[in-house]
Amino acid sequence: xxxxxxxxxxxxxxxxxxxxxxxxxxxxxxxxxxxxxxxxxxxxxxxxxxxxxxxxxxxxxxxxxxxxxxxxxxxxxxxxxxxxxxxxxxxxxxxxxxxxxxxxxxxxxxxxxxxxxxxxxxxxxxxxxxxxxxxxxxxxxxxxxxxxxxxxxxxxxxxxxxxxxxxxxxxxxxxxxxxxxxxxxxxxxxxxxxxxxxxxxxxxxxxxxxxxxxxxxxxxxxxxxxxxxxxxxx
Amino acid sequence: xxxxxxxxxxxxxxxxxxxxxxxxxxxxxxxxxxxxxxxxxxxxxxxxxxxxxxxxxxxxxxxxxxxxxxxxxxxxxxxxxxxxxxxxxxxxxxxxxxxxxxxxxxxxxxxxxxxxxxxxxxxxxxxxxxxxxxxxxxxxxxxxxxxxxxxxxxxxxxxxxxxxxxxxxxxxxxxxxxxxxxxxxxx
Ligand SMILES: [Fe+2]
Numbered sequence: 001x002x003x004x005x006x007x008x009x010x011x012x013x014x015x016x017x018x019x020x021x022x023x024x025x026x027x028x029x030x031x032x033x034x035x036x037x038x039x040x041x042x043x044x045x046x047x048x049x050x051x052x053x054x055x056x057x058x059x060x061x062x063x064x065x066x067x068x069x070x071x072x073x074x075x076x077x078x079x080x081x082x083x084x085x086x087x088x089x090x091x092x093x094x095x096x097x098x099x100x101x102x103x104x105x106x107x108x109x110x111x112x113x114x115x116x117x118x119x120x121x122x123x124x125x126x127x128x129x130x131x132x133x134x135x136x137x138x139x140x141x142x143x144x145x146x147x148x149x150x151x152x153x154x155x156x157x158x159x160x161x162x163x164x165x166x167x168x169x170x171x172x173x174x175x176x177x178x179x180x181x182x183x184x185x186x187x188x189x190x191x192x193x194x195x196x197x198x199x200x201x202x203x204x205x206x207x208x209x210x211x212x213x214x215x216x217x218x219x220x221x222x223x224x225x226x227x228x229x230x231x232x233x234x
Numbered sequence: 235x236x237x238x239x240x241x242x243x244x245x246x247x248x249x250x251x252x253x254x255x256x257x258x259x260x261x262x263x264x265x266x267x268x269x270x271x272x273x274x275x276x277x278x279x280x281x282x283x284x285x286x287x288x289x290x291x292x293x294x295x296x297x298x299x300x301x302x303x304x305x306x307x308x309x310x311x312x313x314x315x316x317x318x319x320x321x322x323x324x325x326x327x328x329x330x331x332x333x334x335x336x337x338x339x340x341x342x343x344x345x346x347x348x349x350x351x352x353x354x355x356x357x358x359x360x361x362x363x364x365x366x367x368x369x370x371x372x373x374x375x376x377x378x379x380x381x382x383x384x385x386x387x388x389x390x391x392x393x394x395x396x397x398x399x400x401x402x403x404x405x406x407x408x409x410x411x412x413x414x415x416x417x418x419x420x421x
Pocket of ligand 1: 154157159246248
């Protein structure tokens with residue numbers, strides 16, 4: 001068995017530092033000791049594939065989860081789930097959640113003074129194809145204020161959750177919209193090393209827009225790739 | 235063509251939606267082989283305050299020590315209905331509970347067996363990267379020879395070992411920092 005089945009991300013090049021003091025909640029919620037490097041055992045190279053999880057038809061269409069259509073700008077969000085070699089991660093379960101067009105989550109903890117939309121719940125799931133492609137229909141989420149610092153606003157974003165093929169590839173992230181002026185002021189987005197930040201921005205995708213119906217954004221998600229297997233004697 | 239990794243971001247305080255209807259507290263429906271156990275994980279911040287808005291996931295082998303995954307090609311029984319995956323949010327007391335079976339032992343690369351363990355992922359507002367840890371079982375004679383535990387300084391190993399309470403529940407407090415900081419793994 002190869003002890004390094006998945007490549008380890010180079011420190012400081014991809015992921016945020018756990019302690020990113022401009023994002024205040026990280027201060028009391030980040031370990032101070034370095035994580036202990038664990039060789040990849042069966043525990044790390046296996047993981048939930050959730051292949052048996054049955055998705056209802058239309059779970060990937062967040063505009064049709066309720067009686068009527070939600071208010072806001074209808075958009076298509078699509079892309080591929082890939083690994084670092086550009087190979088598709090087939091049949092990956094992709095989960096998303098977001099606030100409504102006014103910037104309010106359908107969540108009891110969200111007390112932002114903005115209207116709830118009875119026709120928008122904000123959660124969706126999709127199963128990627130064998131080529132890694134996934135597609136959601138939703139509405140563009142609004143910006144919303146938060147209490148991190150004076151006049152703090154989150155740029156519009158959609159939360160994404162992916163499992164990938166193994167425990168080691170689990171990823172939760174956020175997708176942002178291109179050219180959002182709030183990105184420059186957001187400590188969560190800016191917790192990511194500068195060179196990696198653009199990877200969290202979807203690309204406006206004119207080719208995938210639906211005439212008379214919806215604009216489209218493309219967001220590819222790249223999970224950890226595998227090391228070349230030298231000799232596998234299992 | 236090589237592609238650069240998508241960076242991690244916090245789950246934030248308002249995860250729910252999809253993840254709510256995919257919560258799994260009970261991993262082992264009737265008929266699954268093995269010793270039934272209950273696990274209670276309590277999440278704390280560095281100041282010891284409970285974290286009521288965390289999401290905890292577990293991943294484990296079945297009682298025979300087999301992972302329900304194509305990468306585990308060993309000739310050991312798989313249990314129908316047992317995937318080995320659980321997900322629960324912490325409650326107002328910071329606690330997430332799972333009903334499952336005690337996992338069997340799985341091999342260590344290069345030889346030997348690991349002690350029985352459950353793999354744990356921690357997500358929360360203020361947590362920018364998934365934090366990975368493990369839960370072991372107090373009193374297990376295999377703990378002393380577990381190669382992963384032996385990577386940890388002896389005085390910190392207790393942060394990974396659940397203790398059985400008077401009602402039989404396996405309890406493990408998790409600390410995101412502070413004097414009792416949990417050992418997290420780069421996995
Ligand atoms: Fe959010």
